[in-house]
Amino acid sequence: MKITKEEVRNLFKHLENGDADSFFANVSANVDWTVMGTHPLAGHYTSLEDFRQNTFKRLAPCLTAPIQLVLKTVFIDGDTAIVELQATSQAKSGWDFDNQYCWIIEFRDKKIVRVRAYLDSNMVARLIAEEEESTKVYFNRG
Template structure:
């Protein structure tokens, strides 16, 4: 449990500086990212490659500057770490995209296996073009 929390603290220490590399490096090959919502952000992206190419790359392409995400609170129990966090970035259209998130992460063998994301979907839909729907 402590190792899992330390892993996520380390990842978010870098994300707060705009360095997403440790986050991507920690993803297992069969990593799954799930959005819990009823809108266009609903669904799961399965596989590290799919997450990188179909989710992260299209999102990052919309940003004018470096995306940062700062952990406000981390809670660990067993193989799960819950992170309350605050993202900050400006889009290429000049709009601020400062969303708040709750990530529920499952870690196995020192690698991220699952991330379930809760966010302000109304803000995301107002400011961002959604990535391709999972499986499309």
């Protein structure tokens, strides 16, 4: 059974409403998730837990509020969906985190099994670098 635009839109409503756990309940525990780019979150993750720990949970401390995701576009071809998302929040250092994402999502039995995520690498790298630099602890050896 193929995925529909309506099903994808309903799934993403969870993220739009700040209910990430309900969204991720529709993702395979063994998801194959690749975050493209050359920033600290880029990489190939082979489990949902690995993905969440190394992306969503790493971003959270860098922001003043959770990212607000808004689904902009959905394209469906069989069991593959291509979605464009707008992600907004504010960096702790005060600038607007306004990123655009494109995810290519493969479904099996209505569950997400593979994702390739594209985003603004420079923006994510800046966000992570600023936060990690500001929280460094320096020890006086004297």
